[in-house]
Amino acid sequence: MTKTKKAKLTPPDPKRCQAEWRGGSFMTPGPRQMERCEDPPVVIVMEKTPGPDKQCGAMSLCPACLTKFLAMAQKAGRSADYEFTAVPAS
Ligand SMILES: [Zn+2]
Numbered sequence: 001m002t003k004t005k006k007a008k009l010t011p012p013d014p015k016r017c018q019a020e021w022r023g024g025s026f027m028t029p030g031p032r033q034m035e036r037c038e039d040p041p042v043v044i045v046m047e048k049t050p051g052p053d054k055q056c057g058a059m060s061l062c063p064a065c066l067t068k069f070l071a072m073a074q075k076a077g078r079s080a081d082y083e084f085t086a087v088p089a090s
Helices: 063-075
Strands: 020-022 034-036 043-047 058-061 082-086
Touching: 043 063, 058 063
Parallel strands: none
Antiparallel strands: 020 034, 043 058, 043 082
C-alpha cells in the first residue's frame, strides 16, 4: 500500500470501513502495526468543523468501528463535532 500525499483527503470508501486500529494487544511485543478494518461500512462520519489542516475529514465506518469511534469521541469531548450519514445501499 502506498501512502497518499497529505494535501488531498482520502474520500470516504463506501465499500470498506476506513477505520485503522493498532493491531495486536498491549501484550504484543515490538511496535504494533496499524490495521485497516475490512468490514463493509454502514455510516460515513464527517467532521463538522475543519481540522488543523483546514479540511473536514470524512470516513466510512462499520457498526463495530462506529461503536469504538463514538466511545473515543465521547472521551475526547468531541461527540458533537461529527455528522453521520448512512452509506447508500449499493
Ligand atoms: Zn470497521
